[in-house]
Amino acid sequence: MHTPLLIIGGGLSGLAAALRFARFIPDVLLLERHSRVGGLNSYYYRNSRLFETGLHAITNYADPKEKNAPLNRLLRQLKIKRRELDIHQQNQSEIRFLDRQSLLFSNDFSLFENEISDKFPGSFDGFQKLLLLITDYDPFKPESFISARQVIQHHLQDDLLTDMLLCPLMYYGSSIENDMDLGQFVIMFRAIFLEGMFRPGGTIKDLLEILLTHYKNYGGKLRTKASVVKILGDDKKVQGVLLESGEEISCDYMLTTIGSEETFTLLGKPSGLKKLPRLGFVETIFELPPQAELARARDRTIIFYNKAKTFSYQRPCELLDINSGVICMPQNFQNLPPSSFTEVRTTHLASYRLWKNLKNDPDSYNRAKENAALSSLPVAEKILGNFAQNIVYRDTFTPLTIERFTGKNNGAIYGNPVKIKDGNIGFDNLFLAGTDQGFLGIVGSMLSGVSIVNQHILPRL
Amino acid sequence: MTRDAIKDLILEIIEDIDEDADFDSLQSDKPLRDQLDLDSMDFLDIVMELRKRHKLQIPEEDYPELATLDSCVNYLEPLLADA
Numbered sequence: 001m002h003t004p005l006l007i008i009g010g011g012l013s014g015l016a017a018a019l020r021f022a023r024f025i026p027d028v029l030l031l032e033r034h035s036r037v038g039g040l041n042s043y044y045y046r047n048s049r050l051f052e053t054g055l056h057a058i059t060n061y062a063d064p065k066e067k068n069a070p071l072n073r074l075l076r077q078l079k080i081k082r083r084e085l086d087i088h089q090q091n092q093s094e095i096r097f098l099d100r101q102s103l104l105f106s107n108d109f110s111l112f113e114n115e116i117s118d119k120f121p122g123s124f125d126g127f128q129k130l131l132l133l134i135t136d137y138d139p140f141k142p143e144s145f146i147s148a149r150q151v152i153q154h155h156l157q158d159d160l161l162t163d164m165l166l167c168p169l170m171y172y173g174s175s176i177e178n179d180m181d182l183g184q185f186v187i188m189f190r191a192i193f194l195e196g197m198f199r200p201g202g203t204i205k206d207l208l209e210i211l212l213t214h215y216k217n218y219g220g221k222l223r224t225k226a227s228v229v230k231i232l233g234d235d236k237k238v239q240g241v242l243l244e245s246g247e248e249i250s251c252d253y254m255l256t257t258i259g260s261e262e263t264f265t266l267l268g269k270p271s272g273l274k275k276l277p278r279l280g281f282v283e284t285i286f287e288l289p290p291q292a293e294l295a296r297a298r299d300r301t302i303i304f305y306n307k308a309k310t311f312s313y314q315r316p317c318e319l320l321d322i323n324s325g326v327i328c329m330p331q332n333f334q335n336l337p338p339s340s341f342t343e344v345r346t347t348h349l350a351s352y353r354l355w356k357n358l359k360n361d362p363d364s365y366n367r368a369k370e371n372a373a374l375s376s377l378p379v380a381e382k383i384l385g386n387f388a389q390n391i392v393y394r395d396t397f398t399p400l401t402i403e404r405f406t407g408k409n410n411g412a413i414y415g416n417p418v419k420i421k422d423g424n425i426g427f428d429n430l431f432l433a434g435t436d437q438g439f440l441g442i443v444g445s446m447l448s449g450v451s452i453v454n455q456h457i458l459p460r461l
Numbered sequence: 462m463t464r465d466a467i468k469d470l471i472l473e474i475i476e477d478i479d480e481d482a483d484f485d486s487l488q489s490d491k492p493l494r495d496q497l498d499l500d501s502m503d504f505l506d507i508v509m510e511l512r513k514r515h516k517l518q519i520p521e522e523d524y525p526e527l528a529t530l531d532s533c534v535n536y537l538e539p540l541l542a543d544a
Contacts, residue, residue: 024509067479067498076478077502454505459521 011039017449026219107196148185257434280399295385
């Protein structure tokens with residue numbers, strides 16, 4: 001079989017790339033290893049209902065009139081109507097450093113500005129200057145690493161506020177330890193604080209189906225359970241892929257969304273990329289009955305917390321680090337339709353290596369999963385109020401779960417710390433999009449797929 | 462295709478990209494991108510739609526020829542002579 005464009009990986013970047021291309025040229029084949037598309041943002045069925053895997057909130061909320069906002073550009077590029085998404089904005093989220101300080105934010109940026117002016121008056125002028133930098137900075141220009149932490153600290157002159165600003169941005173998109181690249185910081189600051197968060201009224205499955213329906217209507221082809229075992233070609237040009245089934249598919253152009261290192265493994269050659277530590281996470285979903293009360297955080301959508309003296313965002317020396325994390329209440333978005341359950345989701349940094357050590361001992365691994373959930377519970381209850389007595393179901397993902405279902409090395413959801421912004425990995429006809437290209441989040445990863453197709457493939461075919 | 466028909470074609474494609482595009486004050490000798498608030502991603506849609514609808518292959522180095530409505534018409538007139 002031959003196809004002009006072959007895309008490896010049916011996550012959101014691969015789906016968006018495929019849809020963008022199929023709008024103009026229907027001859028595109030999307031390969032997904034699993035039985036379902038979505039990658040990190042997929043779903044599964046347990047306890048007779050659907051669970052979302054990755055979705056907490058979608059960042060980059062924008063009003064319809066903001067034509068050049070990432071969300072609206074993306075919808076135009078994919079020819080998807082805004083109303084198809086059924087957008088529900090967040091209520092209010094919070095950065096809480098326990099026993100120290102708290103900052104509220106919402107999709108109205110003035111709330112966040114007022115909070116900073118009230119609680120960190122000495123840093124407010126510096127914060128305004130930092131905002132100017134964030135507005136003017138071009139994060140897409142290839143640049144070598146600039147420490148965001150140093151730039152923020154220089155402007156704010158306050159360690160606590162610096163950590164509080166970094167905490168949500170790191171948890172929602174940093175692949176490196178204890179710092180961020182300035183460009184990445186600017187992208188994330190705009191996405192979370194200046195733009196904001198929303199979710200669809202339905203589930204991630206509905207969103208994936210919208211994308212798939214449009215894609216198939218244009219004539220695009222999808223194969224699930226199609227695992228690529230080798231990319232065929234020479235040092236400069238790829239010819240196609242070999243599937244696990246033994247079938248070969250040839251192509252003129254190829255787009256990979258599975259990660260840079262993961263792609264070079266399929267090419268059978270070294271990537272030459274610097275090997276830096278990768279960050280893994282543990283997430284637990286606590287299911288509660290509908291309308292369950294969370295006494296201390298009724299309207300909060302997401303709480304980013306830290307309870308240690310200093311905020312550390314690094315691989316822990318234990319299975320997981322409950323000193324900081326994210327607590328998400330997916331029902332707390334505005335005007336959502338009534339649901340038959342309430343959820344609390346907690347996310348913490350985890351050690352891939354220590355989880356991996358348990359892999360061959362299912363009893364210890366399962367016990368460790370149980371303990372991970374139980375150790376996360378007291379801190380969640382401290383912040384939300386007691387809810388343990390109401391838990392009707394619970395599930396935990398570890399870095400191994402994520403690695404198994406997404407193929408991401410070490411289960412690192414934000415991928416390789418080294419990003420390849422222009423998608424060029426040294427081949428004439430093979431390009432990289434998705435997590436390792438550097439755009440993150442659902443809107444970001446989709447824009448990644450779209451922009452790499454626009455830049456490298458559409459003009460040439 | 463006549464010059465007017467080509468003009469209509471371009472406007473129709475733009476309207477398809479952005480249904481709120483305002484053509485009333487559009488000046489045909491000024492850059493489309495500035496006047497209609499199109500970015501480079503939107504601009505590529507014009508090229509790709511021309512390809513899809515009229516099998517026109519516009520090489521990347523010719524993209525600047527599509528900057529204004531007038532230059533679009535001048536550039537496309539010979540290419541769409543038989544369309």
